[in-house]
Amino acid sequence: MDKLVIEGGARLAGEISISGAKNAALPILCASLLSREPLALANVPALNDVVTMRRLLARMGVEMHAEGATVVADAGRVTTPEAPYDLVKTMRAAILVLGPLLARCGEARVSLPGGCAIGARPVDQHIKGLAAMGAEISVEHGYIVARAARLKGTHLVTDLVTVTGTENLMMAATLADGETVIENAAREPEVVDLANCLVRMGANISGAGSDRIVVNGVAALHSAHHRVMADRIETGTFLTAVAATGGDVMLAGGEAGTLDAVLAKLAEAGVRCEASDAGIRVRASGRPRAVNLRTAPYPGFPTDMQAQFMALNSVAEGTGVITETIFENRFMHAQELLRLGADIEIEGNTAIVKGVPRLTGATVMATDLRASASLVVAGLIAEGETVIDRIYHLDRGYEALESKLSAVGARVTRRR
Numbered sequence: 001m002d003k004l005v006i007e008g009g010a011r012l013a014g015e016i017s018i019s020g021a022k023n024a025a026l027p028i029l030c031a032s033l034l035s036r037e038p039l040a041l042a043n044v045p046a047l048n049d050v051v052t053m054r055r056l057l058a059r060m061g062v063e064m065h066a067e068g069a070t071v072v073a074d075a076g077r078v079t080t081p082e083a084p085y086d087l088v089k090t091m092r093a094a095i096l097v098l099g100p101l102l103a104r105c106g107e108a109r110v111s112l113p114g115g116c117a118i119g120a121r122p123v124d125q126h127i128k129g130l131a132a133m134g135a136e137i138s139v140e141h142g143y144i145v146a147r148a149a150r151l152k153g154t155h156l157v158t159d160l161v162t163v164t165g166t167e168n169l170m171m172a173a174t175l176a177d178g179e180t181v182i183e184n185a186a187r188e189p190e191v192v193d194l195a196n197c198l199v200r201m202g203a204n205i206s207g208a209g210s211d212r213i214v215v216n217g218v219a220a221l222h223s224a225h226h227r228v229m230a231d232r233i234e235t236g237t238f239l240t241a242v243a244a245t246g247g248d249v250m251l252a253g254g255e256a257g258t259l260d261a262v263l264a265k266l267a268e269a270g271v272r273c274e275a276s277d278a279g280i281r282v283r284a285s286g287r288p289r290a291v292n293l294r295t296a297p298y299p300g301f302p303t304d305m306q307a308q309f310m311a312l313n314s315v316a317e318g319t320g321v322i323t324e325t326i327f328e329n330r331f332m333h334a335q336e337l338l339r340l341g342a343d344i345e346i347e348g349n350t351a352i353v354k355g356v357p358r359l360t361g362a363t364v365m366a367t368d369l370r371a372s373a374s375l376v377v378a379g380l381i382a383e384g385e386t387v388i389d390r391i392y393h394l395d396r397g398y399e400a401l402e403s404k405l406s407a408v409g410a411r412v413t414r415r416r
């Protein structure tokens with residue numbers, strides 16, 4: 001099992017190029033199922049989750065091939081409208097094939113994703129919305145089994161804000177009969193990127209990025225070319241790393257407009273970020289100031305940046321209070337940060353982080369994707385050597401992390 005070995009203390013300086021967004025690429029790859037014509041995608045990140053998704057789609061009969069850095073998905077023939085447990089259990093985003101399969105094939109059999117380290121993560125809103133659109137849908141032996149001759153447009157109000165729930169329902173609605181309104185929709189930039197790709201494919205969508213999305217169903221979608229947006233969470237992770245180590249780094253391709261809440265918190269911490277067409281330049285020196293934050297659906301502070309900010313608060317001046325409102329178990333990184341010398345008290349969904357002057361290296365274990373990112377940030381500032389175990393979690397969501405960090409002066413290597 002691969003480990004990352006980090007010798008802490010290096011100041012970061014230079015340029016890092018930001019990859020395509022995992023959480024945009026995954027739904028957009030699923031959107032290829034909606035058309036009999038090929039979908040060409042640029043800027044698809046080389047991540048394990050993307051490999052898993054491409055494997056899943058190929059099993060369904062989607063012809064996948066790469067033309068340089070462009071991935072072409074051709075769903076001319078969907079032979080097997082099914083997402084089996086062995087793939088879904090390793091990547092819960094596979095649930096995103098449910099809406100497209102129903103809309104395109106009139107049937108789908110998708111394994112329930114099951115829980116994960118950060119929470120139960122039910123998919124009841126996905127199921128409820130599709131049923132409201134006329135699907136006959138049940139759960140049998142751990143699989144969602146769904147049928148619909150043709151989905152019908154309807155007025156949906158989700159009980160809570162769900163990113164992939166919004167994406168599944170929006171994709172299903174593109175080929176439904178009539179108008180679908182999704183109220184209480186997720187506003188994340190990845191939802192907007194997916195909507196932009198669907199519109200390029202011929203879908204009729206308005207309101208993406210707001211909490212009310214309106215989709216008028218069309219008979220068929222056609223071929224298109226789309227460039228996946230830059231990964232805002234990868235960008236935020238590197239911003240936090242520089243904030244912690246001190247330095248001056250240009251994040252080429254970073255889109256500041258998708259990170260307002262994170263940039264506001266970094267400014268509060270005393271970190272200087274300058275946005276331009278080229279990306280985001282981040283400069284920091286000395287200890288950051290502690291910040292309080294509360295995660296919330298976009299445009300609030302992203303839950304996917306909570307763990308990284310806990311690492312930053314661990315070495316900040318003062319005490320920062322972090323409240324996690326999205327997932328019920330997303331503080332797994334706290335125990336590992338304590339091993340590095342952090343001072344963190346957990347009370348329910350709140351973490352009280354008292355900044356300490358320094359962390360000291362230790363062996364720690366990654367538990368989930370963003371928790372592992374948090375341990376990387378901490379390892380970059382801890383005195384001595386930090387060894388992060390189980391970094392397969394990291395490889396799901398970060399492309400070439402150790403080489404990107406090494407290129408700006410970090411002392412980090414992968415040990416098989």
Ligand code: EPZ
Nearest residue numbers: 023093121122123124125126161162163164304326327369
């Ligand atoms: C997406 O997950 C992201 N994943 C997550 O990123 C991200 O943390 C999350 O949105 C929140 O922003 C992808 O886009 C592939 P939700 P998703 O449905 O859609 C509850 C990462 O690190 N809920 O918005 O699964 C749910 O339990 C990953 O890249 C229901 O109760 O999250 C959670 O408490 C981690 N019923 C809350 O809503 C449902 O039917 C928000 O979940 C759906 C969700």
